[in-house]
Amino acid sequence: MGTVPLQCVCGIFLLFGGLLISFTPSCNGGNILVFPVDGSHWINMKILLEKLHARGHNLTVIRAANSWYIDEKSPLYTSINFHVDVGVKDFFDVFTKENIRVQREGASSFRDFLLIKDFFSRISTIQAFWVDAVARIFDDEKMVKNLLDAKYDLVLTDPASASGVVLAKYLKLPMVLNVRWIPAGEGHYVIAPTPLSYIPSTGSRLTDKMDFIQRIKNLFFHSVVEYQMRLLAGPTYNDLCGRYIEGGCSLMSLLQEADIWLYRSDFVFDFPRPTMPNVVYIGGFQCKPAQPLPADLEKFVQSAGEHGVIIMTLGTLVNALPEDLAEEFASVFAKMPQKVIWRHKGKRPSTLGNNTLIVDWMPQKDLLGHPQTKVFVAHGGTNGVQEAIYHGVPVLGIPLFFDQFDNLLRLKDRGAAKILELADANSRSFEQALNEVLHQDSYRQNIQRLSRLHRDQPMAPMDKAVFWVEYVIRHKGAPHLRTEAYKMPWYSYYLLDVLLFMMTVVTVLLYSMFALFRFLCCRQRRKTKSKLH
Template sequence: MGIMSLHRMCGIFVFLSVCLISFTPPCDGGKILVFPVDGSHWINMKILLEELHAKGHSITVIRASTSWYISEKSPLYKSITIEMDTGLENFFEVYLQEHMRAQREGASALTFFKLTKDFMSMISQAHSLWADALPQIFDDENMVKSLKDSQFDLVLTDPAIAPGVILAKYLKLPVVLNVRWITSGEGHFAIAPSPVSYIPAPGSGLTDKMNFIQRVKNILFYGVVAFQQKFMVGPSYDALCDKYIQGGCDIIQLLQEADIWLFRSDFVFEFPRPTMPNVIYIGGFQCKPAQPLPADLEEFVQSAGEHGVIIMTLGTLVNALPKEAADEIASVFAKMPHKVIWRHKGNCPSTLGNNTLIVDWMPQKDLLGHPQTKVFVAHGGTNGVQEAIYHGVPVLGIPLFFDQYDNLLRLQERGAGKIIQLADVNGHSFEQGINEVLYHDSYRQNMQRLSRLHRDQPMAPMDQAIFWVEYVMRHKGAPHLRTEAYKMPWYAYYCVDVLLLLLTAATVLLLSTLAIFRFLCCRARMTTKTKQH
């Protein structure tokens, strides 16, 4: 009897196991080749890779031997390491320090011209390094064979550098871009109609409402971006395209051929503008509900009582502000009843108060989501701005370089943040700015309104990102969503040839009418003269 019961139980167990297996949805894991950009861009890309890995996809990441953040070994992915020259990190650090010093000291226009030239040179050098390194893949027959034999479903790349799209073209694979910035400028300008009459060019510091002088400025900034792409970035890759891509290629054209653009922005943050069907907005996709803080940090936060906490960080690239600015900020914090958590490396400010906790790293997302956090003092990086929107925390911004002023300007225009230029930071201006954001309820109310708008979506941004990556896998691309307008010559795109034809026809018609009218007038005069004689 016991044996029969045992057999019956085993049969039930097998039956239930079969049922569970039958009802488990199949996981068709794809193979993804990833060509990321280091630094804060990788932080975004890694979050996306974690989700793709959790969905059962196999991931291979191409990284530089000098990478700052992209580890060679990871449970998420296999890696391919490309040997790279060193030295760019030091150049970048020197540039940042010089740029901050020039802002702080109110340097001359000549100095800022030199800094702009140095910045373009630095960007050009970065592209040249990657263009010189990519032949390590193309000239290695075993590497190329391995990549082709792997039968990747797509290439996922950040187009702030171009090797990813070139490699995808070489391997004839669909492309998904994890994008906001391209090799020069902002991604929309490469793919969507972008009238500079109301769409601010990167770096212009303008909004979508421009007067005549501002439109002139906007066109000049757009010209600088176009010049940078044409003469400083494009040439780095031209020889590479001519040598390895049949028929050659143009970087902007390769970007325009991409199947899907996962765009790290949305129209809660961005100014309204034309877009395209294959642009999927995933702004804030990295944002999640706050997790509990470490016990010591939670104790410090709770000790703030009713006054709450101010958090401050300048992102991953800047360890510390100039000493004078840091001392003045610290002195303002020291007088406040709030507790302050400040990510700051290097020597502590001499005016540091007992209410300020200096840390090398902070759980930024979890602090922004903590109910005690009142204000976020930040440099205006895309990640921090989107996380502040998600958690509804107003921002006091101190932009330093790149897109940071433009990001903060979008918050300021919506009444959810305030900007203080680094050159203007002193005890008085910083105290006035922090108190304004703290004690004017409109800042928090406006930011919380943006938060509600951002969260009110039919599908979470991360779910959208995963869906469209898998969509490209399932359909071997998405050419039906991609415009072919980029293949048209400029005169056809703007209908200059059509306008010339219509103008010519109108001119011919007008001249013909005049000629006929003149002929009839002359004939009438001749008839009149004949009758008079």
């Protein structure tokens, strides 16, 4: 047996060394300041932080001392605490109960008005509390000095509360947004052109296919977003900027100055629309292949046999339905041949069947990825909808508030979900809707088509998110990807000054021609009269 030539051995080692280098992180560990939003938004942010921590980045999280979801101590990050006068959990508990009560009184325009009015009032209140909390940070000289001395590379924040955006401006740091929502509406509204003829406004319950009356409705809902942004949220943050930012600023301009928008959506889920170079779509970045279920849960799932399993949860904000409605839903589940796993923390329904397992918590991702799962009964939150797409499970949606109806509408428009509104929910309507999603093959076929489209991309959404965070660290920002439109006054952006100038020029020309023509005519008449005399 011959010996291996020395050149081959060296070549193998060089190749192996090159492969090792190619798999090492291309960015040295950065120093990242994180200003998250509590509640379900933190779930998304934490998943991104786990990946950034694994890549060697140093993370510091600014959190409220009475935070609902964000732990003070974590192996992922160091925390900085500040005081805020209202707890997010208390705020949403009150809002959720009131919202469900009003919806169950029946569908009406007056009901929608009450919900919008109450929502605006409560959101304005909590935004004001957050603004006050950030002002306290700015007034704390020791904390400000510590933040400046830490030499952060960037601020990673969720602009649903724009306090982190103001903080980034104050510290003069590059900014990356983990975003879908801003203080008023969804993020595209402030950064990209938004033709209302085919882009539905937040809360409009419209698709991208609108007739004349629907376009009128869309314009109305857009005006509501404008009102919220410019007259409710905007002035609160603008005042904060006026007090602490040299030269002042506005909420709109601050958001538009962000270097990168990590946008928690994609065009498999959302309707196609104009976008910008610094918007990176990471829809479904939190989705992962299913892991094995706990042994007892796996045994329950397998006992369903050929009929499969229905899973139901209404998200982190809703622990339980009203008792009478829970009784009706339980009675429907009891009739089904499927096994049911239901996240429900309220009073145990008396109509509950032996086929239904009540749990305080469920491994939602792993259940959605289980081949036995047939239908997902859900409220329509962004995370759950995107996980349903990823795993290809059809949805029966029961929207409660915020963006949930609009999220479910996007699945319904693609034939992958059915919507049952709370005002119409009872045992009969719930059973009918559930059987339709279970037994009409089109629902499963359509959601599985969306799943194939979502997975068929050159780079995983999480990898895109990490790449662009590290890109901003490497290049100390990404100003070359930002539009300069945010520096323009509104009349220049819409070319109103140009139109006014052109109209003035045309008017002057027409008036000059008219004056000249009139002068020549008068002169000719005078000559004619002089000849006659």
